[in-house]
Amino acid sequence: MICKRLILLALALVVVIATGSSPADLDGTLRAALAGRGITELEPAPTISLAKVELGRSLFFDPILSGNRDVSCATCHHPTLHTSDGLPLSIGVGGSGLGRDRQLGEGRSFIPRNAPALFHLGDQSLSSMFWDGRVSRNAAGTFITPAGEVLPAGIDSILAAQAMFPVTSRDEMRGFPGDTDLTGRANEIAVFSDYDFEGIWNALWERLMNVDAYRERFEVAFPELTIEKMGFEYAANAIAAFEATAFTLTDSPWDRYLNGRDEALTEGAKRGALLFYGKAGCANCHMGSLMTDQTHHNVGVPPLGPGKLGGLIDSGRGLLTMNEGDRFAFRTPPLRNVAVTGPWMHNGAYQRLEDAVAHMLDPETALHRYDPQQLPAGLQPTVRLEEAMIDTVLATLDPLLWTPVELSEPEFDDLMSFLAALTSPSTVDLVRAIPDEVPSRLTVER
Ligand code: HEC
């Protein structure tokens, strides 16, 4: 017996010497690294009145918010597709089908960017929305949005401020003059100019108020106001309440580890976490508890797709600020559930998470070697990989990425294990978030 124990002890010692640290040490080192970086558990889902959340759920799934009554928020952020759409670039108005099978309507074009997943967006620390940060909240708490002065008062969160805008985008939800809706009615939302945000919001509000069930539910959800005092911003508040409640999941192995449970992570995932917060440099940008610095970086993703503003190449933050240094910079994405939210990057350039991670380790090589074949046929010809374009993209590559990070194969696998540990098991039963029906009686996609 004693002899057997001695052998086991000797074996354990060999393991310790071979790996350099015992499991107990691994936790100690990792927890110290996390404490040093101020990484803590995420906020749980907020407690919001059921009436408001349920109203938001209906609105999120109701195609009534699109000009042609054919697209809802869920079309591109579907629970069965982990709050995204499974496509490199989204397909909005006029499209048909859901997920990977979704097809462009005749004469319509792809949305220029990938639909991000919607996890943890109710977190109070979030102050920037969209790949280019065009909706943000400044230090004084004021929302900065494309609507400028005409953004209505009464918007209660940055997530609600965001929800004001998908309905104004022609390609996503609004449609074009001359469009008719599914029932043959003229699209009255499409007639406003692109800058007439108030016109669009008022017309949508009128639509909602013509449905008795919505009228009643707004009255119950916002008892402090009379219906005459409300506008589309209250629809946005309700949508945000639903998103924050339904899509805040804090039961991933990583979240449980942050909650103090050492056993929640495999040793591989712990070693991967140490790489992420150490040698691999990922946390220089994917920093903090939400794993994003909420600023913008050019990480050298190959440009593809229809472009923005009538065909200009999508240079992200650069198109917004017109600063040369911001060209091709996009907001660092938060990484909860990243293993299930592909395709990855602002334009869905990568179909495999391994390739996206390999890209982050050595962007220049990855850009030169990028294989457009991984994209759907319709997008392959749009990839811009000519030498001059590669040079243009690399000209503003973030200095943090100038030196490639070299990882051994086992190290790479550990890093992947860590990213897999960010997946909440609840992501598979999000289908419960889908309502049976919506007040407009239009079809709920499932
Ligand atoms: C046609 C597809 C489509 C529809 C419909 C759509 N979205 Fe999106 N959504 C996107 C795309 C693409 C982006 C990224 C656009 C960008 O960053 O420029 C996005 C971005 C977002 C973001 C920002 C996420 C982040 O991390 O910054 C939120 C929140 C969001 N959408 C919620 C909604 C809501 C709410 C609705 C309905 C009112 C909606 N979306 C309708 C495709 C869509």
Ligand code: HEC
């Ligand atoms: C210089 C800042 C920076 C560093 C360092 C960095 N990232 Fe990123 N990461 C970003 C930005 C910005 C994007 C989005 C880029 C785009 O789409 O153009 C991104 C995208 C990603 C994505 C795709 C996420 C999605 O939802 O599409 C993954 C996965 C990722 N990074 C993992 C990592 C890993 C792992 C490391 C370390 C090896 C790392 N990143 C290092 C800034 C950084």
